[in-house]
Amino acid sequence: MSFSLDETDRNLLRALAKDATTSAGALGRRFGLSQPATWRRIKRLQDAGIIKGRRVVLDAAAVGFGVTVFLGVKLATKGRVSLEDFERAVTAIPEVQRVQHVLGMYDYRLRVVARDITDFERVLRRRIMTLPGVGDVEANVLLSEERRPGPLG
Structure with missing residues (x-):
């Protein structure tokens, strides 16, 4: 499956890689998208396997x-x-x-x-x-x- 990332996708991925707890609403406000549009983009990135999951990083x-x-x-x-x-x-x-x-x-x-x-x-x-x-x-x-x-x- 071919998947093309645009600049908004890349911005979302950078932001989520830095803090995966950021809400779709907050990300949307940051990048000029509505909360539903942001959520759909994140879901599409998950379905494509680009976002493989989210995790908590513990201080060992x-x-x-x-x-x-x-x-x-x-x-x-x-x-x-x-x-x-x-x-x-x-x-x-x-x-x-x-x-x-x-x-x-x-x-x-x-x-x-x-x-x-x-x-x-x-x-x-x-x-x-x-x-x-x-x-x-x-x-x-x-x-x-x-x-x-x-x-x-």
Whole structure:
């Protein structure tokens, strides 16, 4: 399905990417549209799959998870079955926030949160290193993070 974005669509997407809680009425006033016209545009963007959802972003440290670690995971065995087995198992670990299948030195990039380094070590040893097919793992501890504008911002 081909979908063409006009400048108003792009403005709506930028505004929603910045604050998804902004009402259609407020967005309409900002961009010179009625509330129903704004709502129809947002609905059309959702139906086209351009807006995939809205979510709440939590401050991990504020809810007790003070350590974020990015893991590069190289599978010891290759093949479709091992990828599916690994993905199924890793997505069941609550501390794993994001699983990305990537091209490069590692097969997967994981974003893992933990209460502290001791808790992360427990998650790594007992949950991640015991997953099917896990070979090499490289950990990078997040020191700070800045919000960068998205592809339309």
